[in-house]
Amino acid sequence: MADMLLSYFREKQKYTQKEKVYPTQCPFCSVQCKMQLVEQTSVTRKSYRTVGLMNPTSKGRLCIKGLNAHQHTFHTDRITHPLLKKDGEFVEVSWDVALEYIAKNIHDIQNEHGKNAMSVYGSASITNEEAYLMGKFARVALQTKYIDYNGRLCMSAAASAGAQTFGMDRGLTNRLEEVMYAECIILAGTNIAECQPTIMPYFEQAKENGAFIIAIDPRETATTKLADLHLKLKPGTDAALANGLLKIIIDEKLMDESFIENRSNGYAEVARHLEDLSLDEISEKTGIVRKDLYRAAVTFAKKATGMILTARGVEQQTDGSLAVRNFLNILIATGKIGKQGCGYGAITGQSNGQGAREHGQKADQLPGYRSIENDEHRTYIADVWGVEEPDLPRKGVSAFEMIQKMDQGEIKGLFLLCSNPIVSNPNARFVKKALKKIDFLVAVDLFMSETAKLADVILPTTSYLEDEGTMTNLEGRVTLREAAKSAPGEARHDWQIICDVAKALGKEQFFSYSCAEEIFNELRLASKGGIADYSGITYNRLRGNEGILWPCPSEEHPGTGRLFEESFAHADGKALMVVVPNEPMIVKEKPCAEYPLYLTTGRVMAHYLTGVQTRKSSSLAARHFESFMEIHPETAKQMNITDQTLVRISSRRGSIVVRSKWTATIRKDTVFVPFHWDESQNVNRLVEDKLDPTCRMPGFKVSAVQVETLDS
Known part of the structure; x- marks a missing residue:
């Protein structure tokens, strides 16, 4: 009898679970969803929800992605030692050997x-504290x-x-809640349903409230399905569309003349400029x-309230900055800014894409969105840091231009934090070649990324579950993510x-936190x-507040x-409208006899950025374990490309191999490839390296390519 009881209790113990809860927030997109990971441990196994x-x-x-974020944190490929x-x-x-x-x-x-000769390449996925320290x-x-960072490739336009x-960028x-009060919404180059799906209900609620939704995208997506009007434009023509x-x-006299006169220049x-443009040509x-x-x-003009939201489809072009400014021209001309249900939203991509660009990682920037070229700003920050103003460097160059300087031999070393430029930058083969030329590369990462493989030293960092700090989401809302798990x-x-x-370099006095x-x-x-x-935000306030x-x-x-309820952030309090040409200053590639199709790039819901983290998640990787190319069936038939077959896509920069995916939801002159894969499936190998003259954003969204079956 005693043996039976002992056996019973042992069997019961196997299924008795201990539970541990890790409060945190998602490490992926800019919504920064709050969540908790529940770890249940029994004698035989651990499980997570x-x-x-x-x-x-x-x-x-x-x-x-958020539901499965923990899978990369617990992955056996984590780097845990220098x-x-x-x-x-x-x-x-x-650590002592590595630091020395x-x-x-x-x-x-x-x-x-x-x-x-040393350079720093940062990230928009790190905390505000770490972005500040990088600068x-x-x-x-x-x-x-x-110094620059991977947000240059995301939010700079x-x-x-x-x-x-x-006069300011947020x-x-x-607030996102105001989307519900907009009577007309323009979604320009943004696929919220797949990239930021947890805020999609705001737009669904707006539609239920009677909003008219206009989507601008060369593809039909889960987002465009919500729209009342889908403007399926040719890739790269967003600025001209906004002009139209x-x-x-203006021709129909639907402007808000009072707003224009009192609040704009x-x-x-x-x-x-618009008088001379032809609508037929547009x-x-x-x-x-x-x-x-x-x-x-x-x-849009006649509705009482309205909002315009843009994302990478408009921004990742060689005239992306001006294209966005043209959509802002529309907001100003109609007076739809600074009041309920009216405004602009740049749908930030990376988890801390907003905060990471505010406090010093950009080449021309000091904390608080100050300018590194402004003497008053320099003096203020020098005083905070305890250094002499003349000792602060002046502005550098953008992320891709730093890589060009590596290729030219001007930059000899790189400190790389939580980024993967070999996969994320345009003309990716060139990037790899340039990084191989430098004398010394330090990479800080969770995993052996494609870029980290080239490093001389790799330093192991902590994941979102383990690291404490603040993040700023797409609204400009600062939140606190407290550490929940010890570092591995x-x-x-x-x-x-x-x-x-910094201490190893003899600068401990400035970094003794x-x-x-x-x-x-x-x-x-x-x-x-x-x-x-x-300055008015504290950890205590954030702990007692939801951001x-x-x-x-x-x-x-x-x-x-x-x-902007009363005034804008320019010295005179007014917004500034600008003339935007139909044709960009930097010429974009167009289809030709040799390269007859437009190529555009983007995301899929299950993956994030270069896939270093999400490809380590079995649940996410199973949804998209390889890259693919969307192509219209009629176009595919003309090129003898069958569905679900391997194809070679080539541009003037190189070629990749992916699987074809027939879909009638894309323009017949366009193919789409996501950017989450490396090496032979890295679509950024095909993208040219011309940059927006204003913000230095590469033109990821428009390339000319040819497609052929792999055995041709």
């Missing part, structure tokens, strides 16, 4: 070639002007457009018939790694009085839900 937590932005919703390359192979070493090796190589490079590390520890038009000019809409609004020049150029142009323009092995937080390297909150308090001071003012929207200039201030 993810639960959404109520918050003002996503209301407790999660998408497939790795040093010896005889072409990585070997584990101590890094310091020696950096000193050798800078002593021989000058301070600017300080480059300017104080390395004293180099060469919208950021520059907002800054030039309004992802949304009002604005011309109709530049209207007269824009109106004169229709032919964009592929949108006149009646649809009229329907879109008149509907010898992995350290990004902020600790930056401080450790004990916790992330201490860094944030310095960031608050550094941002005080700047455009992106975080605070900046600017927040004092601890008594509630945060700013809606911008």
